[in-house]
Amino acid sequence: MKYIIVGGVAGGATTAARLRRVDEEAEIIMCEKGPHISYANCGLPYYIGGVIKERDKLLVQTPESFGSRFNIDVRIHTEVKDIDATNKKVKIYNSRTGETYYETYNKLVLSPGASPMRPPIPGIDSPNIFTLRNVQDTDRIKAFVDDNEPHSAIVIGAGFIGLEMAENLHRRGVKVTVVEAAEQVMNMMDPEMAAQLHQHFKEMEVALYLDDAVKEFTPDGHQLKVSLGSGKKLKADFVILSIGVKPDTRLAQKAGIETGERGGIIVNEYLETSVKDIYAVGDGIEFPHPVTGKPSLAFLAGPANKQGRILADNMVYGNLRKYQGSIGTAIAKVFDKTAGITGLSDKALEAAGLPYQSTIVNAGSHAGYYPGAMQMVLKVSFHPETGRLYGGQVVGYKGVDKRLDMLAAVIKKGGDIYDLQELEHAYAPPFSSAKDPVNQAGFNAENIIKGLFKPLSPYKFHSREKENTFVLDVRTPEEFQLDHLDDATNIEVDSIRDNLDRIPKDKKIYIYCGVGLRGYVAARILRQKGFNEVYNLSGGLKVCKDAIA
């Protein structure tokens, strides 16, 4: 059996390695158009930032090491230019020798990845504008920073890679400005969750321009002028363009392989493309989202690796294993904070037309009485009746990754908020609380489904009609004194039962507290004491203040 693999990194190399482990006799040729295979894409920003010190560490395998361990014919500088599916052969171009040749295959695997978007903005071809996808891009950016010791950079696009680059350039002493066309960073997250990062950027003295798109780049001496849609003009020594990537489908499209509405190569659950004996994995593919069932893309290393292994097995043993799709679990360290998402945000649920409800829980990374606990904000989105878990978002300092993993485990299996309650986590004081934040989110969500309380998002809370609402601050008088909403009345939760007469029955009651818990307890008392329109501010005052800041 002769396999040709196009692309030698996450999806391609993993397919090759597993293929060899299950079929020692196969002929495996892996073509990579660049000079490197098996590199740590995800580590590239950290190498630029000097966190990862040795360039060698980025190269998980070299063509030589990989070739000898797995007896694979690794060809670098080797681009697959065309596919002749009828005759099962590919046209190959070696950019070093200039040579073009043909190679036949029995099975062909495409793992071409994705390419950074470079829209036709005037001036986009200026030399000081960089994108980051591979080791060569990394070398270019790193050399620029090392050689020129630039003072300032503008990062355009505040997705995961943009934010990682902002942090890493900041670490190099570069004054960083982030420009984002959306109203928030990390656009896959909901705004009140992303807003917590906005605050953190301020703390880190990274300027943030939101809701503002680049209109033009103009060289200005050795610098670049960046003109924004709002009319603002920024200037910096260089620009990182990280406004997203798109599946690299050029080769596939030329060969008549079907691509989809999201722009990826369409594969079925066995990772077969529309053309017989041609398969695809990685950033290039389009596949139904496990929650929405709609075509979706996932630019993630975990899925690419896992697909590679499934595909290798299916090619060798027959189609025994189905790929289940990616729920888009993603995480980024952003300076001292960490933010991530798994499954769908409210925004995405809205767009998909699915009915949903959501809630925010504020909880400690571990037991409050054990030193070092840090607050985290955890949002879950779920079906308003069945409680099926649709998505989770977490922002905090510590233990964010763990909660995302727990949420992802439930979402991936089609579980619900009751499953969140039942998660039997490992608890000792340094690690969690007797009820983990994810359990609390499950409890909280059940309370909403059962109608025990009505949650209110920070934005709805903020845009309240002042005449018809009674705003109730249930924190202690000391907390109230430090800081409160203008129209709030303070009745501490523990004395509400004795002060019911101070609360009007003909208005909506909007309760808030620090994080949402005391507000919930207060809401329960009022609901049972005959107050019907009682709402509790989701996530409490801190989340709200960040959200509307």
Next chain:
Amino acid sequence: MKYIIVGGVAGGATTAARLRRVDEEAEIIMCEKGPHISYANCGLPYYIGGVIKERDKLLVQTPESFGSRFNIDVRIHTEVKDIDATNKKVKIYNSRTGETYYETYNKLVLSPGASPMRPPIPGIDSPNIFTLRNVQDTDRIKAFVDDNEPHSAIVIGAGFIGLEMAENLHRRGVKVTVVEAAEQVMNMMDPEMAAQLHQHFKEMEVALYLDDAVKEFTPDGHQLKVSLGSGKKLKADFVILSIGVKPDTRLAQKAGIETGERGGIIVNEYLETSVKDIYAVGDGIEFPHPVTGKPSLAFLAGPANKQGRILADNMVYGNLRKYQGSIGTAIAKVFDKTAGITGLSDKALEAAGLPYQSTIVNAGSHAGYYPGAMQMVLKVSFHPETGRLYGGQVVGYKGVDKRLDMLAAVIKKGGDIYDLQELEHAYAPPFSSAKDPVNQAGFNAENIIKGLFKPLSPYKFHSREKENTFVLDVRTPEEFQLDHLDDATNIEVDSIRDNLDRIPKDKKIYIYCGVGLRGYVAARILRQKGFNEVYNLSGGLKVCKDAIA
């Protein structure tokens, strides 16, 4: 509706709080025989060790704060002495006033917890022998350490609490010796996993006596002499006895409530005892294990809290919610290491008579190229054909809690090793690898089920018959030179294909490498090159050395 709750800590107080939130009008009396409610049992060792500095932090709620927030009649120093189930009343004793009185109930909840075992060893009543269960015990031990500045302590029993006490006393400058009757610490774990802690104790200069039980305590001046079964005699300023706890069923048994073979109060899935309108939660109950179906105990705060909430709802809304049982997820920080288990160990599977297979994976806490990654050892046990996941054990420095939580999520839902593969974890270099250690364990387990390689436990590897086995070290010559097994031949994995003639076909091939991965790759090559009896050392050389040390 009038509720009486017996016990005011994890199970009891949580039941009370939830009861109030769902029924504002109920009468709720919570009786606690001690002077404190709602204390952080799990934090007690850390307060003694000075990690938690303020005693107040241990008291999550006081009778006053709890009473006023939840409008609950909290009675401390108040022991429920007898239950008259026919007339639905209890006999109550106030240890402060000496008063005895009766109180009727509609529903009675038992959350009496468990009591430390104190076997009738001669001398066990010496004043310097302490057990640790509640705040009073804590005050006693802390005062002893503060006042006497003792030089030495013997901790008897190396379960979670024993080990936490060892660490915390060590932190106080006390020279600690740990004595354990079993052959290993943390007896719920498998020996090769626990063995990694044995090594760590040596590094921390904590003496460890295993497989040795205490026979006698003899006062010796202000010290205590501890005589062991082996004849060894130890001496120390004081002793912490932490050899386990048993459900506190005295009250229940007097009332004719059924207890089970494991010694706990039997409850059904609605947490009802055998007597109508009497319910039980917490350490006191016995419930079928979700994996074995056999009666089991769980001395864990998470389950106690979660049961309390389920029970409150069932009492108010009717039996709508089933308790699903605990898989015994537990974790402890042990000096710089962390160790934990979820589900069943091989030992427990053996005892339960379930067919099982297991494997050990050694993996980094996050991507190796990002600084700070630490190795962890992760063991999974599963059904040898279906792959149903039975248990997981993890020992390491970082990220142990996270992997236990991911494993627990799968075990709790009756999932299998393929679910482990599919876990879509949050990956960026500071948090994990593209394939998380739990994914790797899933892959590895599948390979075993499919017969792709045969794993060998460190003990089986160690007790090999030297004549019939060819031991193959597939690490680099440099690694081999530093340290290898006496009877090993070194052929690096990458050159095996060229050295097949050096490997005998008529012997069992026992392969080892550093952590198990290269050994597996080598095993695959040999298997496909016609070698049939090929075994790979599970977890590699390091785990093996610790296990047999």
